[in-house]
Amino acid sequence: MIHPSINVSKANTFEEISNTLKNDIFFISFKHSVKEKLQKLKFDPKDKIYVQFINIFREYCYEAEINVEKQKKLLLENFIKEQKLIRFGSCITLKHVATGKYLTSCNVRYKTGSGRRIVFASQTLSKPNSLWIILGFDQKNENNPIIYGKSKVNFINKGVNESIFISDYYKSPSTGNWEESDSTNNDDICIKSKEIINIRNMNENFILRSHEFHFTFENETYQEIGGHKGRVDENDKWCIELFESE
Structure with missing residues (x-):
């Protein structure tokens, strides 16, 4: 059900309805909040449950409408950043x-x-x-x-x-x-x-x-x-x- 505050009366197709909903201020705020969660999401090298990290990462990207190329970049940056650990021999x-x-x-x-x-x-x-x-x-x-x-x-x-x-x-x-x-x-x-x-x-x-x-x-x-x-x-x-x- 669409909230009464969102006017979709001028939308004639499903795509137009979708775009109207996406341009709503509450949806935009929601996407920003998810992006903040994504920025705080850190890969822990000690945690061997990589699947859980990937699932959360993909969920946030989906909710924030981040495309595949941007997802690849974010994922790579996260792994590289967290891999800069001090080791014996460093x-x-x-x-x-x-x-x-x-x-x-x-x-x-x-x-x-x-x-x-x-x-x-x-x-x-x-x-x-x-x-x-x-x-x-x-x-x-x-x-x-x-x-x-x-x-x-x-x-x-x-x-x-x-x-x-x-x-x-x-x-x-x-x-x-x-x-x-x-x-x-x-x-x-x-x-x-x-x-x-x-x-x-x-x-x-x-x-x-x-x-x-x-x-x-x-x-x-x-x-x-x-x-x-x-x-x-x-x-x-x-x-x-x-x-x-x-």
């Missing part, structure tokens, strides 16, 4: 959210403390020193598994081929935080590219932090990276992103 960057600088290492060594190569926050993305390879803590990376929020991992710097760690013995040169992890912490979910994470070491629970404090080695100034045991705040947030070679 090459990534770690960008400090508060300062916008990249976690970086180089061949300069600490003059005191551990004597290891320094880790600092760089204004620019320096290849390969700002690139990190994720390896499993036990060095086993069979089948390229997905990284979860509480995964224990090693970040291996691509430039100097050393892993990052937060010392529980040596202090950082500027603020006296712990000198410079082995695990990410972002609840028990898949970690996707461009997600915000915290990084902490496995044993003492020191959290990786940066800030606007600097230290100087050999006439070069570096933004300090350190570990702390205090409350997590904005200085402890890092944006992890897959690095895709140009």
